[in-house]
Each structure stands twice: as C-alpha cells, then as structure tokens.
Amino acid sequence: MTKTSNTPLLTIKDLYIEGRADETWSGIVNGVSLTLNRGEVLGLIGESGAGKSTLGLAAMGYTRDGCRISSGSVTFDGTDLVGAPGKTKRHLLGSRIAYVAQSAAASFNPAHRLIDQFTEAPVQHGTSSRDVAAKDAVDLYQRMRLPDPETIGFRYPHQVSGGQLQRAMTAMAMACRPDLIIFDEPTTALDVTTQIEVLAAIRNIVDQFQTAAIYITHDLAVVAQMADRIKVLLRGDEVEEAETAAMLASPQEDYTKSLWAVRSHARTEQPAADRAEMPVLSVQNVTAAYGPIKVLHDVSFDIHKRRTVAVVGESGSGKSTTARVITGLLPPLEGQVLFNGSALPPNYKTRSGDQLRKVQMIYQMADTALNPKQTVGQIVGRPVQFYLGLRGQALRDRVAELLNMIELEPGDFLERLPSELSGGQKQRVGIARALAAEPQMIICDEVTSALDQIVAEGILKLLDRLQGELDLAYMFITHDLATVKAIADEVVVMQSGKVIEQGQKSAMFTPPHDPYTELLLSSVPEMDPDWLTDLLKRRADDANAYSKT
C-alpha cells in the first residue's frame, strides 16, 4: 500500500481558486501545493468549506460553474492541466484520471444501465471495444465484491443499493485503468455497516492496480484507514501535511488537534428514571404502515423528563417513522402514544394547539426545515406569536431571548435569511424555533448528521445545556453511535421496524450485545490506521470459526 516511485504523478503548485457570489470573487483555495507519486494515496481532510472538493476537482483540471483557477499550476504527468485546451483535458479525464463522487446514486445517470455507463469511457477514449469493456466490467464488479457480477451491470442505478452503487462507481472509475482516482467523500452518505464494505473494496482495488488516489473526507477515522499521507485544510488554506501515522500520533497545529478532540466528548449518563414516575411520552405497541406495507411492528418505549432517549438504527429501520407516528403525521394501525399519561389523538389535525405545542421537532436537513424566504426573526417569532399570542415588543423581546439562548446575537441575526447562515447556525435556528413553542419534549431527527464534527459538537452541547435549563425530554434519532455516546441516557436499537434492544446507555455499550447492536458498534471507524485491517481479519476469522463449527 505504500508504494512510491520517484517521478511525481501529480504536482499542484500554489493553486488559488476563486468562487463567485453575487458578482464578487472570493478565495476558495488559497495557495495550496501538493505532490502525489504513482500508487500513493493522499488523504485530504477538513470541514465543509475547507475547499477539499474544489481542490480534488482542480487536480483533474476541472472547476465547477462559478469557480475559476486564478493562479498556480496543476501538472499531471507532465501536462499542465490549468492551461490545457479542453480537448487535451477531455483526453485525460476518464482515461487517466478518474473520479468517484460522494453520492453514487446521484452521479450515475438514472437513464442508463450500469454497464453502459461503465463502457462509455473506454469506448469513447478508444481504449477498448464495448464488448471487451463489458467483460472487464464483470471482472471488476467481481473484484469489488458486488453480488451477481454477471448481471448487476444490466440494472439501472435505482435498482441497486447505495453501497453497491458506490462500489460500481469505483469499478467504473477503474474502467480505463487510470493512474489517478479522486475519491470525493465516497462513503459519507452510507450507513456505518455499509461503509465498511465499501472502504474495504476501495482499498483493495486501489492496492491491486497500484492506482494513485486522492481521498477526500471529513472523517478522520476513515482517512486513517485509506491514506498514506494526510493533508489538513481549513477554509482553503493548508494547515499541515504528514504521513498518516505521524499525523494521528502527534498533530502539530491547534486546528488539527481540535479536530482530533471532537471525538472525545461524552455526556455523563443520567441515572435510570424512576419507574413510578409518569413518562413524558410513552409509545405503546405501535404498528404502522405506508399503504399496504407495514413499517413498524409493535414498537414500545418511554421517554422521561430530563432524559435523552437515542433511537438508533440504519436507514429503513423505522426510526423516523416512529417520529412521524408520535407527531401524528402517520396515524398508527395499532397501539397508541401517551403524552403525560393521556393518549394523543392519532392524527395531528385533531390535536389541540397545546398538544401540538408540547412536542416539537428538529429536523436533519436544516436547509429544508427553514423556509428560505423567511428571516430568522420570522421563523423563530412565529411559534411565539402563534402559540403564546405575544405581539409587538413582547414578541421581539422573546425572540431575542431565544436567540441568546441558542448563542446567536439577535442584533446580527434577526433579519438574516437562512441562505445567509452557516449549517450550524441554521440548525440552531431550528432549535430556537422548537424552543419558542415552550415544549416539554423535542424530537431530534438526525440533527447533527449533516454537520461537521466541530459544529455538531457545539449543537450537542447546546442541546445538553438546554435540557438542564428547561427540563426537556429528548428523543434523539441517529445512526451515529458516536452521537449516541455523546448525548444519550437511554438507547433504543431498531432494525426493520422492530425494537431489537433497549436500555441504559452504559448497559448498551457493555457486552454482551445483541448481534445487530454488535455489528453497529463494531462498524464505527476508529482512529487506529490498522482498525479496518484488524476488523476485516476478525470478521473473517469469526466467519471461518462459524463455518467450522
């Protein structure tokens, strides 16, 4: 895996890239340099806005619409990609430099079969005929450990799962046996359990063909598994670069250290709630369905005052559906939801204002959760006005108070639109909107999964503090066990619409586990560069042991 030769494959020197917003240009990448040798894997890490994707694309001589390379050079195997005419670049792209995008589901053309998209680059670049390329595809699908490699290529993208698509995309990138592949956050959109398989497949194939790669991610633990060297970026500036082991062991810069520190936060678990105390919310034997398809089966759990219950599971496990039942968006087929001991009407339309007010929700995607045409003041003020009937100065005072509570300066933020906020700030506004209703319980649906780690950390701390101040109960939906560690008191593990296991957090993180919980737990990447290797070995051993018995 560490195979380097003396002639650098890719050299980037003093690269400056600017982006345009409202007719003004501002720097996205500010004078970054890097060198990549043949067969080497470089990890680019940083938060969103660090310019790592822009840099990765620039390594292909490509800039997105609204961006331009203002100075510097990108030299790939002797060709300057910045000044090269489009035709020269097109000749290299796809054949000698390939790209694997963050979301394979979005990056595969929905109108064509996988195999046709695979063979396109080799045929167009003239490296092989369609038939040869199609045979090669089957071979590569096999190497990527895709199921049914012979036939999977004849499916359309939507017929293949996300993890498989990501592997198919890596296979596609390999089609012309490129010298360099840019991986742009290839596993970020995947569940932890799927991520393992993709990571393993990518590492395997890069190794096999001795392909150089730039691996872009915001997840330290992931990059630790993949890269020979790591470069840290912050707002378009290079922070530091070092060999992976050295970087993990002794980061030099404060920023890098702060990145490392994020993963250490954990909340002290509250003692188990008194059984006799009436839970704020009680989900009792709920079964629910979308149309004819049942998605929840006999789900029950309680949430007590000042407690945080984390509901954990992969996508499709029914976590969010449970939240929809609680909020009344999806009336259950069977079972009921009790709030402070009394049953809530199954449909939100028949709930009273007070019932609605007391259960609030914070959404995963702050982008779609905030009306882009309303100012922060309007968004936060509306529930105050709607539920509590405050007007005029009283309303303004209360909104200011709420903004202070979420640590945003009212004078600065009241008049802003969501588009003028950062991701973390948007999420804070979402929290303020929930708080404005003065609820007793808040459902947090993956509230941190779209955020960078440092920002997510801030949000979690804020929620933690608010719970103490306002006696709130939280239902925390997440697929990220690190988040669970950081915030939960109790944990409910769900799979396929059923509750697999539930209990106090400490109990959950202590073996023995339910096998599924075990799988979830073991799949969370760790900062050890050998973690993936060890894990795969361990799992293979287990499988062997299992088959022997």
Place this chain on the structure above:
Amino acid sequence: MASSTPVWMILIYCTIAFGCAAACAFAFRTAVIASMPGQVSKLARSMPLSASFGALIILIYVFVALFAPWIAPFGEREVVGAQYLPWGGDYLLGTDDLGRDMFTRLIYGARNTVGIAFATTLLAFLGGAILGLLAAVVGGWIDELLSRIVDILMAIPALIFALLLLTIFGTSIVNMILVIALIDSTRVFRLARSVAMNIVVMDYIEAARLRGEGLGYLVVREILPNAAAPLIAEFGLRFCFVFLSISALSFLGLGIQPPTADWGSMVRNNATLITFGDVTPLLPAGAIALLTVAVNFVVDWMLHRASGLKE
C-alpha cells in the same frame, strides 16, 4: 421590399441596432447601479446585458403607458388629418385609416394593451395560483375536483371557448379580461400546483402543519414566497400571450375594437397592408414583439438565478 435592399445592408443595420441596444442596456445598468440603494444596485450588478435591456424596455413601456396623455401629441380618438399621411412632419408615424395620428395610437396602445394584459394576467394568477397552491396543500378530493375541472376547461380549445363566452356575455373589455383570465388561469393552476407539490414535501411545511397553522398561512406565508420564481416567470410569458389572444380574437371579430387603441387590434386592422409591402402593421406587431423579447430576457435571467446555475 427586402429585395431592393442588399442583404449586407440589412446585416449592417442589424449590427448597428444590436450595438445600440447593448449600449443602452449597459448605460441603463450602470445608471441603476450608481443611483439605486444597496439591494437594487446589487441585483442590477448581477444582471446580464440582455436582462438589463429587457428591464429598460419594460420600464420605458410602463412609463409610456402611465403617462400616455402627456407624451402623446394628440388625443387617442382624435381625428387629426387626412388618412394615410406619410411619416414625418406633424405626424411622426403618419396617420391611420381614419386620419388618426399613428404615433399617438401606438402610445395609447401601450397604455390599453399593457393595462389590459396586466389586469388579465394578474386576475389569471390570482385565481389560478391560489387555487393551484390550495389544491397542492389540501390535496384529497379538493385537489382531485379542481384538477378535473381544469382538465375539462383545458380540453376545450381556448380560442373557441373564448369565442363562446364572449359571444354569450358580450365583447366589452371587462368581459374580455375576465374570459382570457379564466382560460389562462387553468394553465397557471397546473403550473402552480406542480410547483407547490414540490414545496409541500419540505420539512418547513411539515413544521408549520405540525404547529397547527391554518390553510391561509400555509399558502400565503410559507408556500407562495417559495413558488414565486417560476410563477413570475410564467407571469411574464402569459402577459405576452394575452396580446396574442386579443389579436386572435380580433381576427374572429371579437377583439378590442376601435376607437380604443390596442396593438393586437391595430395589427389586425392594418395587417392587409403588409401584402403590399407597407410596414405600418409592423409597428404595433414590433411593439408587441419587443415587449415579449424584453419580458422573456428578464424572465430568463430570473429563472437562471432561481436555478442556481452560475455560468
């Protein structure tokens, strides 16, 4: 006709016209950037030349429409001289078949045509957009019912439907506005509904619903602002099509008729002249075309902004 003018001369004329248009647009944009407060100035700075040209033309039309009585040298219906006087002299663009000043008629035409088109489009949007948004938000049988009604209305050819309604209710300007608005509102309904369908699945709409917000708030405060861009773009197009509808109706004898000056009918009434190479009907037709192009340039720019493409 064209045969007497060499092709290259036409090309030169076109180039000169194009250059002048670009220069005007540039000057206009510069003036707006310099003179207007922050928000507008910022908007103007992001305008391509085509859009600022469009905006300039629209402003000129609005100005002409608003101040027609002060700009026009004669009265709208005033018979000022002999028929078909040539261009120049007291009558800038000559006189029409009744001896009315053509230039004056064109200016009043701006007022009537743009006014009628605006009123019609506005009505069509008030009806169509609100019902369309409502259908998307409420869903269920109301959506089904409204959609079916719209389907049925759209299944009747627009021109013939207009012909029937105008014959039943009479061809006053008010009726024409109402009828064209009704027909256009079905098209607006479909657009508004489909746009709103994409918005109602947003989390902030769910949040508002869960808050227990009423229908009015949902439609007016939450959805409408977000559906504005495509609706405004459609507004621009519909606005232009109203001229065509009026002029098609006047072809069937149901348009706005003299003495009211409107471009659609002016094209119709003078159209025969084009057979003899007389360019008179090109004036009102050109006025419509220029406005259409201008409006669409602005619309293109707005859609471009809304699409988030940055090239």
Place this chain on the structure above:
Amino acid sequence: MKTKHLKLSNSRISRRSVLQGATALGGAAALSTFGAGTLRAAPKKGGTLRLAMGHGNTSDSYDPATWDNAYVQVFATARHGYLTEITAEGSLVGEVATSWEASPDAKIWTLQLRDGLTFHSGKTVTADDVIASLNYHRGDDSKSAAKPIVEPIQDMRADGPSTVVVTLANGNSDFPFILSDYHLAIMPSADGKIDPASSDGCGGYVVQSYEPGVQATLARNPNYWKSDRAHFDNVQILAILDAAARLNALVTGEVDVIDRVDVNTAHLLQRSPGVKLMTTTGTQHYTFAMDTRVEPFNDNNVRQALKYAIDRQELVDKVLNGFGEIGNDHPIGRSNRFFAADLEQHAYDPDKAKHYLKQAGLSSLDVSLSAADAAFTGAVDAGVLYSERAKAAGININVVQEPNDGYWSNVWMKKPWSAVYWGGRPTEDWMFSTAYASGAPWNDSFWENERFNKLLLEARSELDEEKRREMYYDMQSLVSNEGGVVIPMFASYVMAHSDAIATPDKVGANWTLDGFRAVERWWFA
C-alpha cells in the same frame, strides 16, 4: 364577421338603363370603373374561372330558403334559372319566363314560360316546377327568408305546361321585379314539391362538387339556352373570408376575380400589376336607425340635430375610402327612377345642429349608438367619426361596440339607436313599404307619419308618372326631414379581377359581381 343582406333587395340601377359609375370621390379619384380598359372584343369561350368570395360558410346549403350571403347567391345564380332577370342596364328581361301580362288592376299576372327549357337532369321545366318553386317559400310552414315577398300571392295555377297564372291579394305593377329575387330559383318538382337539398337547376352551370364554406366547382351546362352567356368552361368559386388572403390570392394569381376588396388597401391594390379594380354603386346604403317612439328620438328636433351633426363626406372618405356616395337621410339612390335630386342636401353643420337642440329645449345631448361590423363593415369606425364631429354641436355620442354575433336579433330594432345595412329595393314603393311604412315588420325607426303613409298608398295606384314623381319626392323629403333614420352614405361594391378577365361594357350594379351574374356574363380575354 358576417354581412347580412336584405332579401329581394335588387338595387335597381334605373329603368332608363343609366349606370352611374363610382362617382370619383375622395381617394377613389383614379379608379377605373366598370373594368374600363379591358378588351371589348367579342366574348371568348373557354377557361376555368377561379372566383374568390369574401363570404361562404360551412353551414351553407342548397336550400333556397336559407340563402343569406353573397357566396350562395352567386353560386345559386350560376346554376339556377329565374323567371326574370335584371340586366346590367337595370331593365327587366325574361329568363324562364318569356313574357308576362297583368290584369288592369295588376292583380292577376299571366306568365309564359320558355319552351324546351330543361333542368341539368334533363327534366323539362314546366309550370308545375315554377309553382312548386314559388310555393316552397309560401305558406305557414315556410321558413324562407323570402316568405314576406311571396306572401301577397293568393293563388297560383298552371294553365297548360308553360303558362302560370298568379293572383295577388293587391295590385302591384312591380310584381315581375319580385320574381327576379335570388331566392326564387326555379327547381324541379315532384308531386308539387321541390327538393331543397338538390342542386338541380336550369342555369348556365352544372355543379360538379360543393363543399360548403370552402369551394364549389361547376362545369358549363351544354344545353344552356342562352347562347351569348356562360363563356367559361369551368368555374371554381372559393370562399376566402380573410380580406388579406383574398387579396393575396389575386395578387399571386391563385384566383382571377375577388369581391369585397378591403377598401383600406384598395388604393394599393390598384398599383399591383395585372390587377384591375372595379366598383359599382347602387342602392346599398348604411344607416343609423333611431327608435322614434322613445326619448330623446321622439322629438324631431333631436333627430334633425343628429342629421346635421354628421360629416357625411368624411364618412364616405374614411369609412368607405371614397368608394361610395353621400346620402341624404332617405333610402332612395341616385339611380332610382324618382330620386329627388333637388332636395336640399343635409350637410355637416354644428350650428344648425345646436339650433335644433335648442328647439328641443336642450343645450347638450348624450346618446348611445350601437354598432358592430355585422351591421356594415366600418360601422364602428363610422360611429367613432360621427361621435368626434358631433362633439362640436354639443352632442356626445357614446359608441357602443356590440357583438357581431346575434346583432340582428339582439341589437337591431331592440336598441334605441343602431347601425344598419340595407341592400335597397328596385322600386321606391318597395323600399318605403318595407322599412318606412307604419306597421311594416322592418320599420326599424318605428316611424309613424300619417301623410307619408297616405302618399305611399296613393302612389302605388297612381298611373301618372309625373304625379307619382311628385309624390315620391314628397315622401323622400318627409323621410329626410322628419324620419328617424340617419342615412349618411351609399356604399359601392368593390371588386378586383386580373387582366385576363374581360367584362361587358356595363356591369350590373344591383348586386356585387355584376348583379351576382359575373359567372355567366364575364369571360377570359
């Protein structure tokens, strides 16, 4: 959209065969009239005439009861024979009838039919066919537009195969004129009834194909009895309703003759090479009829004020583009026998109009005038011009644009003041008794004048030409100065044809296209 014609409105030019041409007025100064300049050689046979008309509707049919536009009228005249025909000179000649004779009281008319005349189908034309053809328009069940004109017929009987005896309720010396009406085509009968869906006739052309509202093709009737008519081998009559399309068709040589030339562009059409403009002026006139029973039109001073507040010459110049003559508020045209030439011409005079207003005790007047292009082409423009000029006399005319559709059923004779089209009548008596006599169904001004009514009756039975002339002069004066109708203008028919077409020296002015008979009267030069 649609111009309505009065039935039987043969605007007879003159019994003295005097044709007055398009008296050069206004912009029409340089017009050629009557196809002057075309070759006057003897008519040649042959060729296919392509005639484009500005009328024609998909709902047209062969049924003579429903012929309501120039297309079906020209088409009917091409294939059918009539008892009598009005010549280009305005005289009456026999067609299916060879001669007619009246009893002294003009009540009983004996018609002799032409011998050996056959329909296209080969059937001989008999007295029974004539009676059946006329009967089709009579009786309680008649839905014919011609019903009122055949109503005076009390009885008809055949006297042998080629003699028809007609008994009228009252004497009428103009009865043979009535028989030339375009509705009264002679069609083959069976069991005393004609088949209204049949195209069979005894005219000069046989129908080959007919698609209503689109086109009809006809071929010359090989057995046509008129040797000096029906020169074209074939005829194609197209309905091209759009004026510009019609012009284009002529200019581009797609057709040979067009009618209803757009007067706005007539002066331009003249300049087109190979095209000749043709205009004829007869008794077609445009009016503004007031309901004399209601305020303010029940006061003759108001009516007189309105008659002096209109600039007639301007209307002729601008609405008719010069293709017409000014009117004098009575329906009798210059070419009529008893036209009162020395009657004082009403002219635009705001002071006089004011004077009459004062007489009526008014300082100003606000009235609404209903108009639509259905009334006549340019009716709304005419109203606008009227309104502009009337302002000077303190009269505010609000021109109400009415829908074309249903104009005759909902506006005419319903609204107090409306624009009207009249094709005119061949005789003074006929015109007056149709639209000015008290109680007449189409007395659209609801005018009641005792003296006028008395004169009308007397004149009908008066045999002395001079006395009659005096009476009709008086009646014209009465209508002009006391009547309820403003008649500003007499409109010309404006047609155009290619150089290839030759026409007789005299062209009938009673209707468009040579009295509907261009098809059989014209030829290729």
Place this chain on the structure above:
Amino acid sequence: MPFWDGQSRGDVLQSIWIMIARRLGLGLVTLFVVSLLIFAAVEMLPGDIAEEILGQSATPETVAAFRRELGLDLPSYQRYLAWLGGILQGDFGTSLANGRPISDLIAGRLSNTLFLALYAAAISVPLAISLGILVSLYRNSLFDRAVNLITLSSISFPEFFVAYILIVLLSQSGYFPSLATLSPGATFAETLYRTFLPALTLTLVVTAHMMRMTRAAIINLLASPYIEMARLKGLSPGRIIVKHALPNAFAPIINVIALNLAYLITGVVVVEVVFVYPGLGQLMVDSVAKRDIPVVQAAALIFACAYVLLNLTADVLSTLSNPRLIHTR
C-alpha cells in the same frame, strides 16, 4: 418506488394499463362534461340557428317555422338527451344548417386537420429539439441569444400576421401557393407543396415554445452530479447533452410536445382561415356563429378527445422513458 417493491416487470406494465384505463375513464367523464358545457354555452348564445340564418330578414313566423322543422321547439334537455343517445350509438346526427350527416361533414375535415397538424409537427418537433440541443450546447453564446430572439419574435407576432409575412416573402415571389385549398385527387407531393405555408406558419408558432422547453429542461439538468460525472469522464459536450441530459429531460419535453400537438389540432382556426384550408377549426367557428349545435358538439368532442388522448400518450411515454418507473427493483 417503494410501492412497487418486489413487483415484476409484468406487474409494471399492468399498472400502466391500469393507469391508461383509469385515464380513459376520466377522459370519458371529461368528454361528457365538455359536451354538457358546450351544449349549455351554445344554448346561452343569443339567438338560435333560425335567427342566425334568417338574419336581418327574419320574421317571427319564419323563425317559428324554422324551429319547428329542426325540432328546436323542444325543451333543451330533451334535445341534449336525444343527442347523447345518438352519440352513444355512434351517431353524430345531422347538421341543423344543411341537414348533412355530421360524420360526413367532419370526416374530411378531421383528416385535413390531422394532416396539417402532423405536417407541422414533423417539421417543428425535430427542429425544436435539435435547436434546443444546440442552444443548450452553446448556451449564453451569441448563437443562443440569436435563436432565442428569433423564436421569441416569431411567437410574439400574431399567427395571421406571421402568415401574411410568409405570403409576402414566399408566395408573392412565386415559391409557394398562398392558398392551401386541396383539390381532390392531388398527389401526396402536391398536397405537401400546397400546404407548405400553413405548415410553416404553424411551425414558427409552436417551435419556440418546444425549443425553449427543451433548452430549459436540459439546462436544468446540467447542474446534476451525473452530468458533472460525465464531464469528468472526459466526454465531449455534445455527447453529454445528447446522451446524458436529454434522456432525463424527456418527460417535460414530451409534455410540451403533447401540448403543442394538441394546439396544432385544436387551435389553428386562424391559419385555416388565412390559407383557406378546410379544417375542423373553421367548421367549429362557423357552426358556433350559426348555432349549429350538433356540429359544434361533434367538433368539441373531437377536440377534447385529441386533448385527452395526447395528454395520456404524453404521460404514458414519460413513464416509459423513465427507467425508474418501468424497471423496478
């Protein structure tokens, strides 16, 4: 598409058939309501066929006789039911104005209308799509602007005016006839030649709309990750547009094509009048003017049918063009 999980392809086709059946059912309801509306509207028009045909020369007696003969003295609901009964047996009835069977009256004109619509579509659809592809390829270039300017100008001129200009340019100079009147027995080539100008007029009228929609639909997709992916595969811009953007833009393009085809069938009365082309539109307008209700009804039904069927076809084609809907997991 979670609802189709586990369904085979046969099930998908079946569900398309179900959709077609449902839409056809709704279409029948639409037709029924349209016929009711049109009947009511024509009834509400001032005057009836007797008054319209007799016009200025109507007298109460002749009008009454006319009505008696045509059965117009019956109450309107009876006449509607009689008409409906006829339609259900496939009998369109006869024209009130000239007593001809409506099926005869309409057959020829319908085929004329369809011919012209197809002719215009055969020119305009390929033209619009290729222009749309070209302008999205060279978007924001001078070419793009020029094509936009020209097409926009062409749609902002009233149809009849476009027709006149074409006649002046192409007919007065003798290239094409200004009348599209068809003579029976004309050869196909002759027919194409004679109807070229109306087809060209309609092309100018509808091309801009389809072209702009194609452009918008394609450009709308250019920000998609899979287009970026195609670019990063080193594909040529032309291939990216044609191979990667266009197939995904089919649904909106098909819809706008259907809309314009419907217009070509139902909305071309003005062009028919100018070029003297005997189509259905002219027939319907004439019949409205004459209050010939059965003819108006028949024409309206045909137009509504065309609209319903085209919409349905568009929806089926959009479904078929979307692999997500046709190939399920």
